[in-house]
Amino acid sequence: MKEKILAAIDKNSKITPSDLAVMLGADEKEVVKTIKELEDERIICGYPTLINWDRVQTEIVTAMIEVKVTPQRGLGFDKIAERIYMYDEVEAVYLMSGGFDLTVFIEGKSMQEVARFVSEKLSPMEAILSTSTHFVLKRYKQHGLHMDYKKEDERMSIIP
Amino acid sequence: MRNPLSETITRIQPSGIRKFFDIVSEMKDAISLGVGEPDFDTPWHIREEGIYSLEKGRTFYTSNAGLKELKIEICNYLNRRYDMEYCYENETLVTVGGSEAIDIALRAMIDLGDEVLIPQPSYVSYEPCTILAGGVPVIIDLKGENDFKLTRKELLDAITEKTKILIMPFPNNPTGAIMDYDDLKDLVDIIIEKDLYVISDEIYSELTYGQNHVSIASFPGMKERTIVINGFSKSYAMTGWRLGYAAGPSIIIEQMTKIHQYAIMCAPTTSQYAAVQALKEGDKDVEGMREAYDQRRRYLIHSIRNMGLECFEPLGAFYVFPSITSLGMTSDEFASKLLYEEKVAVVPGTAFGECGEGYLRISYAHSIENLKIALERIEKFVSRNKN
Numbered sequence: 001m002k003e004k005i006l007a008a009i010d011k012n013s014k015i016t017p018s019d020l021a022v023m024l025g026a027d028e029k030e031v032v033k034t035i036k037e038l039e040d041e042r043i044i045c046g047y048p049t050l051i052n053w054d055r056v057q058t059e060i061v062t063a064m065i066e067v068k069v070t071p072q073r074g075l076g077f078d079k080i081a082e083r084i085y086m087y088d089e090v091e092a093v094y095l096m097s098g099g100f101d102l103t104v105f106i107e108g109k110s111m112q113e114v115a116r117f118v119s120e121k122l123s124p125m126e127a128i129l130s131t132s133t134h135f136v137l138k139r140y141k142q143h144g145l146h147m148d149y150k151k152e153d154e155r156m157s158i159i160p
Numbered sequence: 161m162r163n164p165l166s167e168t169i170t171r172i173q174p175s176g177i178r179k180f181f182d183i184v185s186e187m188k189d190a191i192s193l194g195v196g197e198p199d200f201d202t203p204w205h206i207r208e209e210g211i212y213s214l215e216k217g218r219t220f221y222t223s224n225a226g227l228k229e230l231k232i233e234i235c236n237y238l239n240r241r242y243d244m245e246y247c248y249e250n251e252t253l254v255t256v257g258g259s260e261a262i263d264i265a266l267r268a269m270i271d272l273g274d275e276v277l278i279p280q281p282s283y284v285s286y287e288p289c290t291i292l293a294g295g296v297p298v299i300i301d302l303k304g305e306n307d308f309k310l311t312r313k314e315l316l317d318a319i320t321e322k323t324k325i326l327i328m329p330f331p332n333n334p335t336g337a338i339m340d341y342d343d344l345k346d347l348v349d350i351i352i353e354k355d356l357y358v359i360s361d362e363i364y365s366e367l368t369y370g371q372n373h374v375s376i377a378s379f380p381g382m383k384e385r386t387i388v389i390n391g392f393s394k395s396y397a398m399t400g401w402r403l404g405y406a407a408g409p410s411i412i413i414e415q416m417t418k419i420h421q422y423a424i425m426c427a428p429t430t431s432q433y434a435a436v437q438a439l440k441e442g443d444k445d446v447e448g449m450r451e452a453y454d455q456r457r458r459y460l461i462h463s464i465r466n467m468g469l470e471c472f473e474p475l476g477a478f479y480v481f482p483s484i485t486s487l488g489m490t491s492d493e494f495a496s497k498l499l500y501e502e503k504v505a506v507v508p509g510t511a512f513g514e515c516g517e518g519y520l521r522i523s524y525a526h527s528i529e530n531l532k533i534a535l536e537r538i539e540k541f542v543s544r545n546k547n
Contacts, residue, residue, distance in 0.1 A: 025458050
């Protein structure tokens, strides 16, 4: 049941519990209860909207920063990751395998703002050895959804 | 001047849905639930394989019966999914859609005057193809009270000395009916005793809900008298690629291949390469699409029953087939009025045989969002026309 609900709302969190119940052949109360449990267990962590900011006047700059850090004794990477993700400017933080340790996504109003964050907040942290900043130029696809592409129904209207 | 047309062709009626098609295509903001093909695109990895084959310059004919690699994969698939054993060398034939397979199976087996049993409501091509092959279509009217399954009695009553072929159109377009193991078992002894051949159109075999499809050819004694027809259109959302296949005893497949060779040459090469990929790597895609259809199916049945319309639970394909007799309209009247008044197109049941009178075919090969809008309009229409 949990997996079925998660798969159904993964790409569309707007489905109402009553519709979801019908679609999954389940009881509505059961669906509501399960969703509540999933939220409590932090399996469902939120319901954000996927916005293509490129199409809005408001300018938003996103940067992906590769960060190398020194892990701290007994705390590993978690402590330093927390110190980074607590900043509001930070959109996402992932621990990585390979040539660097953390990927940090930063959102700002301008390149200057992002650059300032990196030089004034991120780089000076004691555990951080180096950063490498890459600005995002265009988003094509996010969360499995195409940003620009809207499919028209080109099928013939009546087919036996 | 002499009449240019053959007597046979003038006996065949044009498809009854043409009229609706013309109206819908002229109408702005009409939503059509009359579409008999998936709304999904062919999964990208399959499309890419087609593109790749073009890039590699694979633009030649394949052998008449189809690419060896594809036929091997077809046999693997039939074995993996339906527990049937076919030899790729002489028991399979790759065709231009399931449609061609239906046509040439009938042509390979019918002599003038042979009777072909066609359960209806069903897909529109069995009857004309039978007539064109010189056969005599004998219609079996399936009943709503039997969930549109073919019963033992209905089959027995229809058999005469001239009966040679039984068409088995399950999972069924337009009713969504399926025949499960027990339903089929009920018919098998009659088919063998009366020495009938079966053309089993299983094009919707991947779209059954809550249980797996069972092929009649998998029963003991049935493989040698059954042509199984299947294809890529519905299961892999590949309608435009025009690719299907037939599997059956070599004595029939060899003759079908002969007709195919003279009429068609071979199925499209690009599509055949893409289909190899579909069979090798496409199981997960099929599963995902089936789950999406199942959710819409439940949603549609729920909404239609809430309107007060009677609707049996279809367990296959992507159609529901509600009864509208409670509204005192014919299928045609309902469909026309609904189209003009609420701009929603559905197909009258009569397009699939006279016994489809009183029913509508509603397709759920549409996004939930579109279904919602259409269902709201249908509900308005139904409540306005209730007595």
